Amino acid sequence: MVKSILKSTIILSRLSIMVACNSTNRLTIKNQEKMFTVEQIKTAHSKVKTGADFPAFIQDIKKLGVAYYETFVMDGHTDYYGENDYKAISPARYEHLVIADTVNAEQFKKKLKEHQHGKTGYPTFIKMCATFGIEKWNVCMDKMTCTYFDKAGNEILVEEIPQN
Numbered sequence: 001m002v003k004s005i006l007k008s009t010i011i012l013s014r015l016s017i018m019v020a021c022n023s024t025n026r027l028t029i030k031n032q033e034k035m036f037t038v039e040q041i042k043t044a045h046s047k048v049k050t051g052a053d054f055p056a057f058i059q060d061i062k063k064l065g066v067a068y069y070e071t072f073v074m075d076g077h078t079d080y081y082g083e084n085d086y087k088a089i090s091p092a093r094y095e096h097l098v099i100a101d102t103v104n105a106e107q108f109k110k111k112l113k114e115h116q117h118g119k120t121g122y123p124t125f126i127k128m129c130a131t132f133g134i135e136k137w138n139v140c141m142d143k144m145t146c147t148y149f150d151k152a153g154n155e156i157l158v159e160e161i162p163q164n
Helices: 038-045 051-064 105-116 122-131
Strands: 008-012 017-023 026-031 068-072 078-081 087-089 136-140 145-149 155-160
Touching (some): 038 087
Antiparallel strands (some): 008 017, 017 026, 078 087, 136 145
């Protein structure tokens, strides 16, 4: 008996339904009503000039359907996640940075506060993260938190995102 494996995806964008057939025995239907694009997120991010603008940016992308995202300090790329396992990945934003092996949490927290109060721009913030050992941060829209991690995956800081 010949087993055929159907590996195709049909996307009906008008109906916002995606049907993915991975095998003859399995059919998955996923509702994709809130698909967002990296371009939409980029447009929302263009309004961010300093850390003080971050809460408004979060509200904007939450409205687009972003449930969670993870930004990597090494090259600035971000993985955005939505409903039903939807994922959009932004390209690297700059040349690779070296992340310090040792975390300086107190200095990081001090400089982060300065950034959040508009005293530094994003490029300065990113370099500061690398210098103080921050590998990435995760933003969770449900919890409205931003969590910073070191290279070993340890939580360095969890902050609540202001909602106004």
